[in-house]
Amino acid sequence: MSTAPAQRSPLVLVSNRGPVTFGPEGEIHRGSGGLVTALTGLASHRESVWIASAMNEHDAAVSHAHDGQAFPVLSPAGGEYLVRLVSSNSEAYDRFYNVFANPMLWFIQHYLWDLSNAPDIRRDEIEAFEFGYNAVNEDLAKAVIEEIKDVDEPVVMVHDYHLYTLPDLVRRAREDVFLHHFVHIPWTQSDSWRVLPSRIREEIFGGLLANDIVGFHTRSYRRNFLQCCRDLMDLDVDFERGVVRYRGREVWVRAYPLPIDHRATRAVAAGSRVAELERELLRRRRDFLILRVDRADLSKNVLRGFSAFDLFLDQHPEFRERVTFVSQLMPSRTDVPEYQEYLERIEALVAVVNHRHGTPDWMPIQLKLRDDLEEAMAAYKHYDVLLVNAMFDGMNLVAKEGPLVNERDGVSILSENTGAHEELGRFALSVNPFDIQELADSIHAALDMPASERARRARGLVEIVTSRDPGDWIDEQLADIRAKRAVV
Numbered sequence: 001m002s003t004a005p006a007q008r009s010p011l012v013l014v015s016n017r018g019p020v021t022f023g024p025e026g027e028i029h030r031g032s033g034g035l036v037t038a039l040t041g042l043a044s045h046r047e048s049v050w051i052a053s054a055m056n057e058h059d060a061a062v063s064h065a066h067d068g069q070a071f072p073v074l075s076p077a078g079g080e081y082l083v084r085l086v087s088s089n090s091e092a093y094d095r096f097y098n099v100f101a102n103p104m105l106w107f108i109q110h111y112l113w114d115l116s117n118a119p120d121i122r123r124d125e126i127e128a129f130e131f132g133y134n135a136v137n138e139d140l141a142k143a144v145i146e147e148i149k150d151v152d153e154p155v156v157m158v159h160d161y162h163l164y165t166l167p168d169l170v171r172r173a174r175e176d177v178f179l180h181h182f183v184h185i186p187w188t189q190s191d192s193w194r195v196l197p198s199r200i201r202e203e204i205f206g207g208l209l210a211n212d213i214v215g216f217h218t219r220s221y222r223r224n225f226l227q228c229c230r231d232l233m234d235l236d237v238d239f240e241r242g243v244v245r246y247r248g249r250e251v252w253v254r255a256y257p258l259p260i261d262h263r264a265t266r267a268v269a270a271g272s273r274v275a276e277l278e279r280e281l282l283r284r285r286r287d288f289l290i291l292r293v294d295r296a297d298l299s300k301n302v303l304r305g306f307s308a309f310d311l312f313l314d315q316h317p318e319f320r321e322r323v324t325f326v327s328q329l330m331p332s333r334t335d336v337p338e339y340q341e342y343l344e345r346i347e348a349l350v351a352v353v354n355h356r357h358g359t360p361d362w363m364p365i366q367l368k369l370r371d372d373l374e375e376a377m378a379a380y381k382h383y384d385v386l387l388v389n390a391m392f393d394g395m396n397l398v399a400k401e402g403p404l405v406n407e408r409d410g411v412s413i414l415s416e417n418t419g420a421h422e423e424l425g426r427f428a429l430s431v432n433p434f435d436i437q438e439l440a441d442s443i444h445a446a447l448d449m450p451a452s453e454r455a456r457r458a459r460g461l462v463e464i465v466t467s468r469d470p471g472d473w474i475d476e477q478l479a480d481i482r483a484k485r486a487v488v
Helices: 034-045 057-065 090-109 123-147 166-173 190-195 198-208 219-233 262-269 272-284 302-315 337-357 373-380 398-405 421-427 436-447 451-465 470-487
Strands: 011-015 020-022 028-030 048-053 071-074 080-086 155-159 178-182 213-216 236-238 243-246 249-255 288-295 323-330 365-369 385-388 411-415 429-431
Touching: 011 034, 011 123, 020 057, 048 123, 057 080, 080 123, 090 123, 090 190, 123 166, 123 198, 155 166, 166 178, 166 198, 178 470, 190 219, 198 219, 213 219, 213 470, 219 236, 219 243, 219 249, 249 470, 262 373, 262 398, 272 373, 288 302, 288 373, 288 398, 302 323, 302 337, 302 436, 323 373, 337 365, 373 398, 385 398, 385 436, 398 411, 398 421, 398 451, 411 421, 411 436, 411 451, 421 451, 429 436
Parallel strands: 011 048, 011 155, 048 080, 155 178, 178 213, 213 249, 288 323, 288 385, 323 365, 385 411, 411 429
Antiparallel strands: 020 028, 071 080, 236 243, 243 249
8 A cells, every 4th residue: 555656656735825934034934724734734744745825025035045946944833844835916816815715715615694785796806716816726736737747646635715726727737637625614505605606606616626536524514515516516416425427537525524633732731831821820710711712703603602601691690700701812814894893893792791790800701812822722721611602614623622631521512513513512512603592501501510421521522532633634535545546
């Protein structure tokens, strides 16, 4: 098996963000986002070249210094990678990222549109697809094609919603290429895609179906994609086998739930700064601690979480001054008007809840608007309730990180619409993320749960989270690549 083509040739990884970005003095910063975390494991697991967009002018300068070719780089997070950074026209990249990929695709794939008001698709949006989204996909596709020029039986692994049209461009240039595409966010049902003009929709689906394998986090997203291929593209779909027949080829559609690196997570939790932050947290701790750690993204459903806590305090006044809700939120996409407004609404609601229920020496909600992994780890270790009530989520790694390091048999309240729910739901309190009363009742049930039941659920969560690691996730996909190539 070690001589299979999928392992003999270097993998080519393609994503919008790479493992590092550069500063004005050439300093190296770790790339941001959960996708980068997932792919760093893949890049270190197999010999690979990682192609990504240049995120700023400093990235572009470093790329230019290497003649646009791949170069080795040491990440401050550990690991050495062979990276190729691709510069796109700044106006094209702005249209690609800020007009089409975010919010258009992100909103469609998280059911975020208020369809009575938005979106209004006009020439700007259509041109953003043509001259932004497609232009950036073409830039990255050219780099891929050049990178595999002298490679026999090349394997290219494409990642996420930014690059849906890239695979078809690569396929047209190299028919023998093996293309695998993993989508890290939810895949919604057929009708949500009818927002897009049919020509754009068909280009997106045609791009994805140029792959040999399309992967998702969950079986439900896999099923939704198969349903879209049948309903929107009128294709022959085998739901049981997970196969779409397209242009004389069979495209495999698979689910690969993303695990966390549980060893590395525990190592971070054992750090000296985490211990220092723990001491401060415990000094201020009340009887009970409720925790949420999220990006301030519309899909995370932060407002309903706070509304449910407000309702809980109304209905269970015996918990006043005994419980604190710590919410660590990382501001997200603040250049998108909907996100600016959402963050303002979050801060306003926190002020209302604290005013209604607070006392001179007790603030019910502590809102922390920052991205601090070690601070999150300190809070993970000591929560009684972890709230993950996203409206829809690709996976949600917080739901896995928290139970792994928690030392108090904390109870997870988990939205049934998160990708993590397929794996963790039987040991969590499952909630409909839109049902505020159910969420308030679940907070009470979690805080009132017998110790033996808390321990049983906590053990079950840890057992699931530690049963797989990113190496298994990668191996599952590479095994399918080998199997698919053998069939072909």
